[in-house]
């Protein structure tokens with residue numbers, strides 16, 4: 277049965293990527309070895325790593341602008357720590373827009389002064405704070421560009437002289453931005469980029485080397501950069517599948533092409549949420565994420581019926597996070613508009629039934 | 631062409647595991663979703679994680695003995711840091727038997743006093759020091775059970791009241807030991823356990839909670855234990871393939887069965903190294919690893935000829951590490967004795983030719 281996978285991450289990836297990856301597990305590039313058994317020092321894997329790094333920069337429009345891309349382990353969560361270890365000397369500014377921002381902020385506090393410039397915690401993070409002030413003497417400003425759990429997304433980024441660091445785990449490669457406004461971008465692979473098991477870190481090299489503390493090797497961006505993501509054994513398969521997914525995106529027309537499709541998908545679901553009296557959106561309208569749509573039933577009693585309808589339609593992974601309840605439809609890059617239409621259709625069908 | 635993969639890691643895994651993993655990338659357990667797109671919170675993946683943790687303890691004979699198993703990211707290299715962060719309060723004792731021990735020691739020094747109880751650096755780590763003394767007031771003693779680069783292995787472990795921590799990255803699940811003598815064992819998956827991208831950490835729980843420092847969340851074993859390896863998104867595929875590999879090992883008869891086969895393989899190669907006047911072993915005879923055999927040509931001029939013969943025989947990955955030169959034949963669990971015989975045969979053939 278065809279599944280419509282709305283999982284928040286790990287999540288849907290292109291079917292063509294699954295086919296290529298499956299084949300590479302048996303025989304990679306016709307070399308009679310599995311991608312799982314080749315050395316990370318082999319010329320075959322070095323080529324994969326180089327292509328992955330270069331595709332990441334190319335998709336973001338950051339080639340030849342002083343940026344480097346790393347593929348590391350530990351997920352976005354380890355970057356919460358690494359960012360502070362590598363950049364926080366005196367003071368850092370954090371915008372708190374949800375669970376992930378809060379966790380990032382918590383780790384940074386272990387290493388220095390942290391100013392929370394604004395928070396939407398007062399309203400269970402259903403909006404993005406605006407009009408906050410970033411201290412000019414901050415070492416960096418940290419934000420979460422898309423709040424996976426609450427379904428909000430930042431559409432404006434502050435104009436500031438302070439280096440901007442963004443956790444783009446759940447909207448990397450989904451929309452055009454001037455990425456050169458960011459000094460550091462990180463993203464766990466397991467949404468738009470690939471399977472769980474690697475994290476992309478894109479760094480403007482000139483922001484490094486300014487802290488006085490000694491950084492443990494595995495947390496030190498300079499060490500990872502000097503070894504081109506091979507300071508220790510990289511997560512070979514996760515990098516390979518991420519590379520395939522970025523290739524797929526490039527062939528599809530890159531970020532511009534996918535953004536149009538992502539807006540189309542978001543339009544389908546939000547129109548239905550607004551139109552349908554049985555559903556209401558969770559996030560403030562102007563901050564609605566084009567990746568994760570969060571919504572609730574107006575009458576919770578309808579949940580068993582709706583869940584059964586979703587199951588019969590092959591819909592997977594729409595249960596909301598416990599912090600929000602209700603539903604969350606994650607519509608990452610690889611999802612076809614048809615799948616979102618299937619969801620909108622059963623929402624309408626519920627209305628007709630009820 | 632059938633390849634004989636002697637790669638030091640990532641390395642050979644069972645062919646049946648490749649087939650199952652390849653299928654799961656297309657359709658996992660018949661659920662019409664790829665293993666790469668399912669949520670780590672799905673019941674399907676939770677079952678995988680639980681089976682992996684329980685197989686690891688079962689294979690080591692550590693069930694119901696106060697141990698827990700974790701599958702984390704960051705490789706063995708991040709454990710160099712984590713071990714010290716979680717256990718080093720006053721003083722730690724390290725045995726230095728090679729590159730990996732040295733790196734572990736280096737990270738520990740960032741967090742407290744480290745005593746190097748002995749080192750074989752004087753002889754380019756070609757032997758395992760014996761008769762060293764472990765300070766009784768050390769928080770723990772750290773050793774590397776198998777030195778992947780130099781081809782030495784520890785066959786005796788010290789009798790001590792100090793908790794013993796071992797990096798078993800390159801000999802985990804390869805031979806029977808009384809694993810209950812260890813308080814903490816860690817091993818990057820990418821040798822005997824699975825693909826690159828996850829690290830096994832087996833911890834005796836009662837050794838934790840004794841340091842006074844605040845530990846960053848992602849480095850804190852207690853946090854990972856409390857979330858059963860799911861504090862953040864685990865490396866789903868690497869854990870899955872590790873689980874399949876451990877299942878394979880269990881079905882084969884577990885560590886006892888594989889140890890017999892590993893000894894048989896080591897016998898084949900070391901007998902040929904000793905017999906053949908064109909080759910000499912690198913490691914001290916009594917410390918020779920049954921996982922990685924290091925050896926050199928007595929006449930370097932024969933290298934191009936021998937390399938060509940190896941290539942024609944389908945032999946892959948026998949180039950020695952630059953610290954040792956010559957050759958290294960890594961013969962991990964999944965390698966069949968026949969493959970080692972193919973290598974021994976061409977060594978003999980070289981002698982006949984020369």
Ligand SMILES: Cc1ncc(COP(=O)(O)O)c(C=O)c1O
Pocket residue numbers: 285350351352353354376420422423424425443444445446464465862863864
């Ligand atoms: C925005 C955001 N940041 C960070 C994380 C944590 O990522 P990881 O599980 O890779 O550590 C997530 C996970 O869903 C996320 O959505």
Ligand SMILES: Cc1ncc(COP(=O)(O)O)c(C=O)c1O
Pocket residue numbers: 508509510639704705706707708730774776777778779797798799800818819
């Ligand atoms: C004994 C030993 N320890 C540690 C490591 C480092 O492992 P990782 O690359 O997973 O950090 C290796 C890698 O080969 C190893 O052989």
Ligand SMILES: [Mg+2]
Pocket residue numbers: 373374375376377422423424425426
């Ligand atoms: Mg969030």
Ligand SMILES: [Mg+2]
Pocket residue numbers: 548549550551552553554555556557
């Ligand atoms: Mg409505």
Ligand SMILES: [Mg+2]
Pocket residue numbers: 727728729730731776777778779780
């Ligand atoms: Mg070594």
Ligand SMILES: [Mg+2]
Pocket residue numbers: 902903904905906907908909910911
């Ligand atoms: Mg000889």
